[in-house]
Amino acid sequence: MDASDASQLFEDTSGARHGSQAGYKPQTGDHGFPGFSDPMSNLAMAYGSSLATQGKELMDKNLDRFIPISKLKYYFAVDTVYVGKKLGLLVFPYMHENWEVNYQQDIPVAPRFDVNAPDLYIPTMGFITYILVAGLALGTQNKFSPELLGVQASSAFVWLVMEVLAVLLSLYLVTVNTDLTTIDLLAFAGYKYVGMIVGVVLGLLFGRLVYYLSLLWCCAAIFVFMIRTLRLKLLSESAAEGRLVRGTRNQLRMYLTMAIAAAQPVFMYWLTFHLVR
Amino acid sequence: MGGSIPAAQRRSICQSPPVFDRSSYSVDDPNQQGYDYSNNDPYNKQYNYSQPIAYSTPGMMQQQAYTGQIFQPTQTYTPSASQSMYNSTFDDEPPLLEELGINFDHIWQKTLTVLHPLKAADGSIMNETDLAGPMVFCLAFGATLLLSGKIQFGYVYGISAIGCLAMYCLLNLMSMTGVSFGCVASVLGYCLLPMIVLSSFGVLFSLQGLMGVIITASIIGWCSLSASKIFISALAMDGQQLLVAYPCALLYGVFALISVF
Numbered sequence: 001m002d003a004s005d006a007s008q009l010f011e012d013t014s015g016a017r018h019g020s021q022a023g024y025k026p027q028t029g030d031h032g033f034p035g036f037s038d039p040m041s042n043l044a045m046a047y048g049s050s051l052a053t054q055g056k057e058l059m060d061k062n063l064d065r066f067i068p069i070s071k072l073k074y075y076f077a078v079d080t081v082y083v084g085k086k087l088g089l090l091v092f093p094y095m096h097e098n099w100e101v102n103y104q105q106d107i108p109v110a111p112r113f114d115v116n117a118p119d120l121y122i123p124t125m126g127f128i129t130y131i132l133v134a135g136l137a138l139g140t141q142n143k144f145s146p147e148l149l150g151v152q153a154s155s156a157f158v159w160l161v162m163e164v165l166a167v168l169l170s171l172y173l174v175t176v177n178t179d180l181t182t183i184d185l186l187a188f189a190g191y192k193y194v195g196m197i198v199g200v201v202l203g204l205l206f207g208r209l210v211y212y213l214s215l216l217w218c219c220a221a222i223f224v225f226m227i228r229t230l231r232l233k234l235l236s237e238s239a240a241e242g243r244l245v246r247g248t249r250n251q252l253r254m255y256l257t258m259a260i261a262a263a264q265p266v267f268m269y270w271l272t273f274h275l276v277r
Numbered sequence: 278m279g280g281s282i283p284a285a286q287r288r289s290i291c292q293s294p295p296v297f298d299r300s301s302y303s304v305d306d307p308n309q310q311g312y313d314y315s316n317n318d319p320y321n322k323q324y325n326y327s328q329p330i331a332y333s334t335p336g337m338m339q340q341q342a343y344t345g346q347i348f349q350p351t352q353t354y355t356p357s358a359s360q361s362m363y364n365s366t367f368d369d370e371p372p373l374l375e376e377l378g379i380n381f382d383h384i385w386q387k388t389l390t391v392l393h394p395l396k397a398a399d400g401s402i403m404n405e406t407d408l409a410g411p412m413v414f415c416l417a418f419g420a421t422l423l424l425s426g427k428i429q430f431g432y433v434y435g436i437s438a439i440g441c442l443a444m445y446c447l448l449n450l451m452s453m454t455g456v457s458f459g460c461v462a463s464v465l466g467y468c469l470l471p472m473i474v475l476s477s478f479g480v481l482f483s484l485q486g487l488m489g490v491i492i493t494a495s496i497i498g499w500c501s502l503s504a505s506k507i508f509i510s511a512l513a514m515d516g517q518q519l520l521v522a523y524p525c526a527l528l529y530g531v532f533a534l535i536s537v538f
Contacts, residue, residue, distance in 0.1 A: 056458075072450055079516035079517050079520070080519045081516065083520060128524070132530070139538070
């Protein structure tokens, strides 16, 4: 009796009012109605999906203001061959000769067509794999819990952001005229995760000694990779070609390049040594 | 009218519509508003709002038309009310499954596509997003986990939600044409089927030996290959199958972790 009275109460008092306001949008869209039968839940689902569509449109409009989606798409225009070659370069950069990025009428060519162009697929996948491998490594030490995954993820992310900010700041202070964008710097900072993952996985499989050796190898590789890539972007043309150019500006830029490259092995060790015990 | 009418009297007011003054429930009167919805706020707003909206999914303009009908207690919420709204006979309505969008033939086709990872897929099967199949598979996965004593429905749903979101972002960035979230969720849900096989293995034997690692790795590979194959054919991405398969493998790897440990 009470239930039917209650439903009648809801019917009569609210239906008209809510129906007459076409623009009324209650804030809570999804909720279970345990007591009501199926047509009601279908209606609730239809309402929920319409609310979701509205929310999605709103988000799409605002997202473009903060994150430039079309620029990001350039960094994800990769294919399997490129990723394979790039991973090989990250682990063994000694044989590669031409490090210049190709341009096509002032626009850098998509990473698909030029192995020297930076991309964001490898750093993103590297970051996520690093978190999962860290979880695995902590699991083998019997220290795993889902919260710890979140802690690892957020601390690695914060270190990444700080590194990019530090590089941006130093680039600003040294007043380098370069076409390196923030996303490029993010990509370069993210390449070290590949070496970290290789080190940790080999360390988990074969022991601490193998971890140290592989990490050493990957650190050296990423150091050379960064120097050779950044040299072309930061230094003036003649210095980049290897000729000795005197002058404090070039020296400063050289030091900056070496500092950025040297920071990579430091981070690589810092973020992985606690994973392999 | 203020907030002083006792509950019993309030009920009787609502049961007699001619006495009931509709204008007194307008937005402009905050007291009235507060009074009416103070006790049954969660139910009222949501319950009643969903009814007119749902009836009017064909068109929002029908909202106005229905308010009068909902208003009368004789035509209040009953299951047959929907039929009276359509003003048609019972036979004219489309069959229930078609109305709900559940097409068993397509579900079976998609399941077969998942089960044959090496056979090329038809890109058009993903045109209609169907979440009924994936829901069933998620529930079945949770149920097989339950059989081995792990009550982890929450983790399954949470990880699938996060994974679907991540794949949605990645695929939108990587493909020329965009992809909708429902399509991503649908594909990832269908490709969960081999994972159900893995967890049912886990019920019978432990998966932590060498044999278990091999089986787990092959099932993760199976799931991610089918998922990437369907994505590639539906989104016309060339030369990127392994690139799409890798994040899928990460996602299914997490599911495998749940079923193994």
